[in-house]
Amino acid sequence: MRRLAAVLSLAFLASCSSLPTPPPTVPPPPPLEVQILAINDFHGNLEPPGLAYEGSKGKVPVGGAAYLATALREVRTPASITVAAGDLISASPLVSSLYYDEPTVRALSDSGLALAAVGNHEFDRGPAELKRMQAGGCREKQARETRQSCALEAFTGAGFQYLAANVLEGSNNLFPSTAIRDIGGVRIGFIGMTLKETGTLVSPDGVKGLAFLDEAGTANALVPYLKQNGAKAIVLLIHQGGATDGKFDDPSCPGLSGDIMPILAKLDPAIDLVVSGHTHQAYICQRPPNNGARRLLTSAGRYGALVTDIRLSFAPDGTLIDQRAEFVPVQGEPIDNARVQAPLNPAYRVFAADPGVASLVQRYKAAASVIADRPVGKLSAPLEKGSISGESQASEFIADGQLFVARNPAKGAADFGFMNNGGARTDLIPGPDGTVTYGQIFALQPFANNLVTISLTGAQVKAVLEQQFDSGTNTVARPNLIMPSANVRFSFDKSRPAGQRIVSILLDGRPIDPTRTYRVTVNNFLASGGDGFTALAAGTNPVDGGLDLDATEAYLKSSPPVPQKGRVIDLTPAGWTPPAS
Structure with missing residues (x-):
């Protein structure tokens, strides 16, 4: 029996050893x-624009096309695409604007930009000029303009594709609505568009014949097409945005608000990522679930200061399973920190200048310096640009210059002038001895507008000022103030009803007469109803006063005073808050 048990035991062990080995876990x-x-x-x-961004690791000086090109190249992965959310051109410094932004288009193309939504400033010179930016070719020189096209080299057009889903020229889209790209084995759909209010932010002559459609409705209508063509994720590039109360890299996005919010609420859940702009703010925000979708919202500030590095993760079947992003500050060495007083920050990466883009910038800078460095006058103190909803010394100074020229009967016989805050683009900081250069005033006023002096009654003038708070995108929550020349004072109370918010308007210390006709000088953008000031379009007997920049230069030669604040007086009661929109 013992032998039999031993034999059976051996047989059992032998049979076990012949069982198949389970496959390894894959x-x-x-x-x-x-x-x-x-x-x-x-x-x-x-x-480099002289900016410093405040982040969790302190201030970091940022910007400059040559450093941006290197940053993009060095952080780029094998499965990558570079995109933009509008306003790449116009409202530009002289080194670019003097050449119709042709060097900017080339620099961004050479940096690997692939897709760009149009923004409102892409339309500043009209749709024909924007089409030239895409296709290339030289622009015929315009009378009385210092700008030059194809001055240093032939302009071959953008190496990236503009997208304009909500911009119609007649019954056709100005540019393609969408783009589909296969990236790293995943098909991604892109929609590009500007804000629907673009027509009120650009001179009406610059958008004549164009229609700007609702953003969310347009984007949602394109989702089925992108899905049918295999898009595993959909990205909206939109020139509209928001703002937060935190530092640029605060992931909690405290106080996130702005015109992008109602658009987000209406978007199809299939739109996974929104790359925004327009407000010049920097944020990366994970939005709460909306109809089952958790969506990433980003904006990279302004002037090439930051790059948003966004990563989308997909399961093998193409299902989007995660998205995240972080900022790459474009900190370069060397960099001009004179204005921002911020040394290089070792907590952030430092990028070398891209040789090709640096050479391009240097060529145009050298060519422009003959014009840019020419002294045009002196100022005793800097001019602050201020905010669009506050008093602006820079805009007041421009208004003073316009009146200085347009008082001449041959230039319009003006009684006073107005200047829109959005038209003054920078602070103006004179040199140590007070010298101001042409390049500085060009940066202050880069749009090449003409002065127009028109006739308005006192009642019409009041109607214009009421539109600071109630016209187009101008609201009591976010007024768009207009600055008067030195002989005008006006006060307002935002808590009063629409049409009654202007409390007083004084000309040379006396109330204006609602029935009297006045001669008022503005730029042609305002004269045609821009920035929501449509009441100005009712002006009569227009007289051309020449280029706005020429007026500023002429005024500077007269040793003018720096405006003192107090022309615009806010009488709104303390603690008043605007009604919810």
Whole structure:
């Protein structure tokens, strides 16, 4: 029996040893990762713009096309695309604007930009000029303009594709609505558009024949097309945005608000990522679930200061499973920190200048310096640009210059002038001896507008000022103030009903007469109803006063005073808050 048990035991062990070995566990394939590098609101800032951004690691000086090109190249992964959310050109410094922003288009093309939504400033010179930016070719020189096209080299057009889903020229889209790209084995759909109010932010002559459609409705209508064509994720590039109360890299996005919010609420849940712009703010925000969708919202500030490095992760079947993003500050060495007083920050990466883009910028800078460095006058103190909803010394100074020229009967016989805050683009900081250069006033007023002096009754003047709070995008919550020349004072109370918010208007210390006709000088953008000031379009007997920049230069030669604040007086009761929109 013992022998039999031993034999059976051996037989059992032998049979067990012949069982098949289970296959090894195969780990699931790793997620597929797609990188989207995003910028917005570059505005032709080829040179470092003198900005410092405050982050969790302190201040960091940022910007400059040559450093931006290196940053994009060095952080780019094999599965990557570079995109933009509008306003790449116009409202630009002289080194770009003097050449119709042709060097900016080339610099961004050479930096690998692939897709760009149009912004409102893309339309500053009209749709024909924007089409030239895309296709290339030289622009015929315009009378009385210092700008030059194809001055240093032939302009071959953008190496990136403009997208304009909500911009119609007649019954056709001005540019393609969408783009589909296969990136790292994943098909991504892109929609690009500007804000629907673009027609009120650009001179009406610059958008004649164009229609700007609702953003959310337009984007949602394109989702089925992108899905049918295999898009595993949909990205909206939109030139509209918001703001937060935190530092640029605060992931909690405290106080996130702005015109982008109602658009987000209406978007199809299939739109996974929104790359925004327009407000010049920097934020990366995970929005709460909306109809089952958790959506990432980003904006990279302005002037090429930051790059948003966005990563989308996909399961092997193409399902989007995660998205995240972080900012790459474009800190370069060397960099001009004179204005921002911020040394290089070792907590952030430092990028060398890209040789090709640096050479391009230097060529145009050298060519422009003959014009840019020419002294045009002196000032005893800096001019602050201020905010669009506050008093602006820079805009007041421009209004003074316009009146200085347009008082001449041959130039319009003006009684006073107005200047829109949005038209003054920078602070103006004179040199140590007070010298102001042509390049500085060009940066202050880069739009090449003409002065127009028109006839308005006192009642019409009041109607214009009421539109600071109630016209187009101008609201009591976010007024768009207009600055008067030195002989005008006006006061307002935002708590009063619409049409009654202007409390007083004084000309040379006396109330204006509602029935009297006055001669008022503005730029042609305002004269045609821009920035929501449509009441100005009712002006009669227009007289051309020449280029706005010529007026500022002429005024500077007269040793003018620096405006003192107090022309615009806010009488709104303390603690008043605007009604919810």
